[in-house]
Amino acid sequence: MILVLGIDAATWTVIKPNLGNLPSFKKLTQIGKSKTIVLQETPLSAPIWCGMFCGKMPSEHKHESYVVDGNIVKREDIKVDFIWDVLHREGKDVKVLNVPFVVPPYSFGVDFKPVGFGLPTNDKEWQEELERVTEKTKELLSQKPDVIISVYTLLDRIQHFHWGEDCVLEWYQKVDKKIGELLLDTGFLENKANRLIIISDHGFCSFGEAKVQTLPEQTKQGKLKGDHHENALLITVNVDYDINRPQDVFFAVKELAGS
Numbered sequence: 001m002i003l004v005l006g007i008d009a010a011t012w013t014v015i016k017p018n019l020g021n022l023p024s025f026k027k028l029t030q031i032g033k034s035k036t037i038v039l040q041e042t043p044l045s046a047p048i049w050c051g052m053f054c055g056k057m058p059s060e061h062k063h064e065s066y067v068v069d070g071n072i073v074k075r076e077d078i079k080v081d082f083i084w085d086v087l088h089r090e091g092k093d094v095k096v097l098n099v100p101f102v103v104p105p106y107s108f109g110v111d112f113k114p115v116g117f118g119l120p121t122n123d124k125e126w127q128e129e130l131e132r133v134t135e136k137t138k139e140l141l142s143q144k145p146d147v148i149i150s151v152y153t154l155l156d157r158i159q160h161f162h163w164g165e166d167c168v169l170e171w172y173q174k175v176d177k178k179i180g181e182l183l184l185d186t187g188f189l190e191n192k193a194n195r196l197i198i199i200s201d202h203g204f205c206s207f208g209e210a211k212v213q214t215l216p217e218q219t220k221q222g223k224l225k226g227d228h229h230e231n232a233l234l235i236t237v238n239v240d241y242d243i244n245r246p247q248d249v250f251f252a253v254k255e256l257a258g259s
């Protein structure tokens with residue numbers, strides 16, 4: 001099995017200095033390869049998740065934003081083949097869960113209703129997303145498809161509202177615990193035929209330090225404290241393909257799946 005676990009906005013800036021409090025991440029960095037992906041494109045979630053799974057740069061896939069001219073962009077509006085389209089056509093079993101290149105996030109071959117229309121905004125919804133994505137991914141792992149792609153979006157939202165506060169690390173610890181349940185407790189990583197890619201679409205930094213402002217500072221939920229940074233995170237286990245850009249995930253999965 002190939003598992004791509006996306007964690008929107010996960011950053012080494014929080015993880016590296018706190019590995020002592022993040023046992024699953026620590027274990028993953030010990031058994032796998034870790035690196036920073038420095039984005040060449042603007043660190044916006046929609047075009048990056050899109051490029052990661054269609055292999056194209058934003059100038060080629062032309063999907064820049066969730067909303068264009070007041071209309072929500074839908075999957076059909078984006079004229080590309082994603083990795084799941086390619087592999088499915090070849091008869092591979094591909095399951096895709098909660099990928100936030102559109103709102104609500106996209107699923108393929110999986111029945112999943114995103115939490116909060118894919119924009120969870122409070123503790124209750126963040127917790128709910130964490131639990132539901134984990135449970136569904138566990139269920140998919142037990143079905144042993146060829147490829148699973150699964151994404152958590154909560155850290156992006158949490159960091160926009162709470163960057164610099166103690167609760168950010170607390171949420172990373174909750175994510176760490178769920179990742180442990182998924183990858184370590186299920187025995188997924190003990191099977192040497194299994195391959196894992198953990199990736200974020202961008203990092204995070206304080207609102208004023210960000211090179212781009214992705215949201216207005218003042219929102220209905222309060223003033224924003226953080227914004228996207230161009231350094232994204234990557235951890236791979238049992239993957240030889242050299243991933244240096246989000247787009248390389250498409251080619252890596254294609255090669256690993258024997259396509």
Ligand SMILES: [Zn+2]
Pocket residue numbers: 008009044045156201202
């Ligand atoms: Zn993002």
